[in-house]
Amino acid sequence: MKNNSFTVKQEILKELGGLYPEARTELEYGSTFQLLVAVMLSAQCTDRQVNRITSGLFQKYVKPEDFAHLEWEDLAGEIKGCGLYRNKSRNIIKTSRILEEKYHSRVPGDREALESLPGVGRKTANVVLNIAFGRPVMPVDTHVFRISRRLGLSAGKTPAAVEKDLQAIVPPEWMGKIHHCLILHGRHICRARSPLCGKCTLSVLCLKNRMAVVGEQ
Ligand code: SF4
Structure with missing residues (x-):
């Protein structure tokens, strides 16, 4: 049976996918x-x-x-x-x-x-x-690292640890898409210095708010 934390993480992934339906790399290349x-x-x-x-x-x-x-x-x-x-x-x-x-x-x-x-x-x-090869691997850059930890998708302290956690929860066919969704969310909303939490549609699911709810109980 899946635990609650796993279910929340799946919710977050679903939300992210819906938030950035056109997510893809912004790099331009011909080969x-x-x-x-x-x-x-x-x-x-x-x-x-x-x-x-x-x-x-x-x-x-x-x-x-x-x-x-x-x-x-x-x-x-x-x-x-x-x-x-x-x-x-x-x-x-x-x-x-x-x-x-x-x-x-x-x-x-x-x-x-x-x-x-x-x-x-x-x-x-x-x-x-x-x-380029459609492999189900998760590149962890500075955005993916930061957002994954803030959202509570991973508590990993290194890119390798975050990559391992994401590999365990992101379905293989979503790997490419979720990678780009996390980057876009990091660029536009969950920015490094001043995250726009007030505008973030993931805020209810975000780790810091989940922690706050647990703290209030
Ligand atoms: S609520 Fe704030 S910290 Fe959490 S994902 Fe959204 S912008 Fe980032």
Whole structure:
């Protein structure tokens, strides 16, 4: 038998899904490789800024082989508008070379291969697996981490712990959608510094209000 906490979490997931029916990634890309590059660029940078950069970048360079033969300084100049651009430039070029040499210029669809690419960590691999390959994995970024904890979907203290908790409660077919719903809720309502709790339709189900009710009893 499912316990009450599990039922509340399922309610929250249902509400989130209804709140953002069109939730999808805001990154713009034309191929799995371009998605990978865009996600690599998005570390410590907004999706809007990444789109600004890639709208010109992907006109000039399309495939791994186009990036593989660039000098890192040249690519760094193109992506200067996002943080950590020197490292990102080196990693994108190294990753492109590996894709060209080892994977026939295709992005591999398994975690181990993805995470072996320079600059590709678990979160980036999960985003690519989730969006491009439709795998039921949960990428945990700063929004997903914060909102999951505030709503009481997880009490995990690390992204890995939150990922594990979400994997246990989100039905596989909802994984991609809920990931984007959590991000949108974090961007627009449950903001890091001043969450708009008064406007939040999830407030009754939110952990802090559930705690308040328990405290009053
Ligand atoms: S009630 Fe407040 S803290 Fe809870 S999810 Fe909504 S905005 Fe975030």
